[in-house]
Structure formats: C-alpha cells, structure tokens
Amino acid sequence: MSAETTESTTSPTTSRSEQGKTTTFSNAPSKTATRGTTPTKRRTASTKRRTTPTTKRRTASALAPTGEQPRRSSGSLGTAKARWRYWSIMIGLIIASAAIALGLLAWDNPMPITDDGFWLIAQLRMKNLAVIAIVALCQAFATVAFQTVTNNRIITPSIMGFESLYVAIQTGAMYFVGVTAIVDLKGLVPFTVQLLLMVGLSLALYGWLLSGRYGNIAIMLLIGVVIGGGLGSIATFMQRTLTPSEFDVLAARLFGSVSNSDSSYLPVSIPLCLLACAAIYLMSSRLNVLALGRDTTSNLGLNHKFEMMKVLFFVSILMAVSVSMIGPMIFLGFLVAMLAYKFSDTYDHKYVLPMAALLGFVVLGGAYFVMKNLFYAEGVVSIIIEVIGGGAFLIVIMRKGRL
Incomplete structure (x- = not known):
C-alpha cells in the first residue's frame, strides 16, 4: 500500500514535470521567432529614422512660401515654364518678322x-x-476663329x-x-464689288442654313463644298474655251501672288482687316466658350447661334479681303493655325491669335522673299506655301487628326 501510494503521489509530479518540460519545449520556438524578428524591427526603425528627415524637408519645401517647387495657377499658361516658353517663341517670331521686313526693304x-534714294x-x-x-x-484670324x-x-x-x-x-x-477685263478688274471699284459679292454670298449662305429651325453647321459646310465645286467646274469649262x-x-x-495686289486696295482693305481682327480678338473669351460645343455654350448663358453668326460674318470679311488682294491661298491658314496651336500649347484664343498672326507673317513673308529674290518668280508665294501646307495637311490626316 505504501508503494502504491508513493507511485500515486509521484506520478502527478512526474506528469507535471513532463508537462512542464513539454511546455518549456513548446515555448522555445516562440523565443527563437522573437529573437529572429528583432533585427527586422531594428531595420524598420532605422529606415524610419533615415526617411523621416527627408520627408520632413520635402514637406517643408513644398509648403514653403518662397516656392522652390513650380507653382501652378488656373490661367491658360499655368506654369512658369509654359509662360517662359510662350513668350520666348513670341519674341523669336517678332525678331524673325523684323528681319524679314528689313530684308524685303533692303535686299538688292x-x-x-545713308542715301535718300535707299528710302525712296x-x-x-x-x-x-x-x-x-x-x-x-x-488668314490667321479667320482660320483660327472658323x-x-x-x-x-x-x-x-x-x-x-x-x-x-x-x-x-x-x-x-x-x-x-476678253483680255482687257483683267486690266479693268484692277482698281478700287472692282475690288470693292468683288468684296461685296463674296461677303454677300457668304452671309446669304449663313443666314439661309443657320437661321432655320434645323440649322446645322455640318449641312452648311456641305453646301459650301457643293457650291465651291460647282463654281470650279463652271470656271474650268470657260477656261477650256479660251485661247x-x-x-x-x-x-x-x-x-496666289503678292504682285496681284494694288496700292489702291489698301484704303479699303486696311480698315476692314483691322476692324474684323479687333472684333475677333475682343471675342477671345467667347471663342473659348464656343469651342466647348453647342450644349455647353448654351448652359453657360451664351446664344450659340448668334455668337456663331457674328464670328462667321467677320471671317467672311477677312477671307474676302485676303482672296481679293492676292488670290487663292488654300493651305496658308491651315498651316498657320496648326503651328500656332502647337507652339502656344494652349487653347486660349487670347494667346493663340497673336502667335498665329506672327507665324502667318513669317511664313508668307519668308516665302515671298525666297520666291522673289532667289528664284525670281515675281512673288508667286503660293508654290512654296501649297507644298509645305499640303505636306503638313497630309501628315495630320495620316496621324488621324492628332495635332
């Protein structure tokens, strides 16, 4: 009985000791895992200690009032880099325009x-x-607005x-x-009559196609293409019967040649050109809204049809003056407008229109200088402009209209 009692009293002790050993053995991996994770915690803490000052410096520099980071605004040229780029290109175009003007006056x-004869x-x-x-x-103002x-x-x-x-x-x-008609068409009176015919035809087309209930500018453009094609066919038929x-x-x-113009055209063309260009430039903010579409324009409180009619009226005046002075220039406006949007890098007409005007003078003046003084072609500028403008048009079409 004593032996059994001894075994019975010792067996719980043994089991508890075995359980203790087992418990101690089972706790060993957790201690090892704790030891293994300690360096990771140290590296994480050291990383935090290393990155915290840099983050604080970046945050402080971003919030500093001195503005080391580039500031943006809600304007058309939002960054200092965009403003510097725009005005640098404008200054370059002004210098190029002055150089071309001086070359046209002083070349050959x-x-x-220093002599008075030079200025004569x-x-x-x-x-x-x-x-x-x-x-x-x-060409610049009319194309951009159109x-x-x-x-x-x-x-x-x-x-x-x-x-x-x-x-x-x-x-x-x-x-x-007959041949005498070409000579008779030069002068202020024929020039004015030709202007009135062009402006009257365009206004009749605009009023007829845009004033109706279902007026659509797409239909107006299609009608314009048909009328232009019909007039071209009639002109081609008459040309075949000439000697x-x-x-x-x-x-x-x-x-399109500068030699087609006459000094008697200037008293009429200069006021019309300046008046129409000034009116379009003063409508720059409205043009920005019109570029958003009919629905957005109406939601912003503008009469889309009325504003469109005003713009098209001034466009017709500008195109009539340009065509009547030197003849057809199909790709000049397209080339100038495309380059103006590309170089200005903005859609605000307040900045696009002046750049387009300077680009137009540089392109047209440069082509005239090259054709007249290098190839002695008497200022037939349409040859160079049609080649360059037509090539640019094909490139844009091949890129699916992405300018």
Whole structure:
C-alpha cells in the first residue's frame, strides 16, 4: 500500500514535470521567432529614422512660401515654364518678322542706307510689305476663329468656296469681255464689288442654313463644298474655251501672288482687316466658350447661334479681303493655325491669335522673299506655301487628326 501510494503521489509530479518540460519545449520556438524578428524591427526603425528627415524637408519645401517647387495657377499658361516658353517663341517670331521686313526693304537695294534714294526705293517696297501683313492677319484670324466655330481643326474657311468664287469671277470676266477685263478688274471699284459679292454670298449662305429651325453647321459646310465645286467646274469649262494667250494671262491671276495686289486696295482693305481682327480678338473669351460645343455654350448663358453668326460674318470679311488682294491661298491658314496651336500649347484664343498672326507673317513673308529674290518668280508665294501646307495637311490626316 505504501508503494502504491508513493507511485500515486509521484506520478502527478512526474506528469507535471513532463508537462512542464513539454511546455518549456513548446515555448522555445516562440523565443527563437522573437529573437529572429528583432533585427527586422531594428531595420524598420532605422529606415524610419533615415526617411523621416527627408520627408520632413520635402514637406517643408513644398509648403514653403518662397516656392522652390513650380507653382501652378488656373490661367491658360499655368506654369512658369509654359509662360517662359510662350513668350520666348513670341519674341523669336517678332525678331524673325523684323528681319524679314528689313530684308524685303533692303535686299538688292542699289543705294546705300545713308542715301535718300535707299528710302525712296524702300518706300516703293512698303506696298508689298503691307499686303503681306494684311493677308497674314486675315488668314490667321479667320482660320483660327472658323476652326473654333466648326469645332474642327482640319478644315479652313476655303471650304466655303471663297477661292472658287474668285476664280469664277476672274474667268468669267476673261470669257465674256476678253483680255482687257483683267486690266479693268484692277482698281478700287472692282475690288470693292468683288468684296461685296463674296461677303454677300457668304452671309446669304449663313443666314439661309443657320437661321432655320434645323440649322446645322455640318449641312452648311456641305453646301459650301457643293457650291465651291460647282463654281470650279463652271470656271474650268470657260477656261477650256479660251485661247492659249488668254489662258496664260488668266493663269497669272489665278495663282496666289503678292504682285496681284494694288496700292489702291489698301484704303479699303486696311480698315476692314483691322476692324474684323479687333472684333475677333475682343471675342477671345467667347471663342473659348464656343469651342466647348453647342450644349455647353448654351448652359453657360451664351446664344450659340448668334455668337456663331457674328464670328462667321467677320471671317467672311477677312477671307474676302485676303482672296481679293492676292488670290487663292488654300493651305496658308491651315498651316498657320496648326503651328500656332502647337507652339502656344494652349487653347486660349487670347494667346493663340497673336502667335498665329506672327507665324502667318513669317511664313508668307519668308516665302515671298525666297520666291522673289532667289528664284525670281515675281512673288508667286503660293508654290512654296501649297507644298509645305499640303505636306503638313497630309501628315495630320495620316496621324488621324492628332495635332
């Protein structure tokens, strides 16, 4: 009995000791895991200690009032880099325009600049310089405004048939009157009549197609294409009936050339150009809204149809002045507008329109200088402009309209 009692009294002790050993053995891995995680905690703490000062410095620099980081604003040119880029390009274009103007006045001038004869010759050349400036302003402002109204960066006001009407008028005068008609069409009165015909046709087209209940600018553009194609076909038919000598005289008028202009046009063209350009520039904020579309424009409180009619009226005046002065220029406006949007890097017309005007003067003046002084082509500038502008148009089309 004592032995059994001893075994019974010792067995719980043994079991407890075994359980204790087992418990001690089972706790060993946890201690090992704790030891293993201690360096990780140290590395995490050290990493936090290393990154905390840098984060604080970055936060302090971002919140510092001195502004080491570039500041942005809600304006059209939001950053200092964008503003610096825009004004740098503008200054470069101004310098290039001044250089082209000086070259046109002084190139191949036989008299020294200190002589009075130099300024007499330069005064005679001022007429061509004024014509280039007027055409550049007309094409730039008209194309940018027209693309905004139509919400299309591909088409130009030429789609409305201004060039086709000009060709039809010149060809009809040659067909019905003869060679003397080309000479008779030069002068202030024929120039004014041609302006009134172009503006009247465009206003009739706008009023008819946009004032109805279902007026649509897409239908207006299609009608303009049809009218332009019809006038071009009639002009081509009349040209085939002309004699070779008459056709040669007419072909010289159908190319866009500065030599087609006359100094008698300036008293009418300069006020019309400046008035229309000033009106479009003052409507820059409204053009920004029109670019958002019909629904957004109406929601913002503007009468979309009325504003569109105003813009198209001034566009028709500018295009009529440009075409009547030097002839057809199909791709000049497209090239200038595309470069203006690319270089200005903004959609605000307050910045796009001046850059487009300077680009138009540089492109047109540079083409005139090259054709007149290097190739002796008497200022037929449409050759270079059509080649460069047509190539740029094809590139844009191949890129699916992404400018």
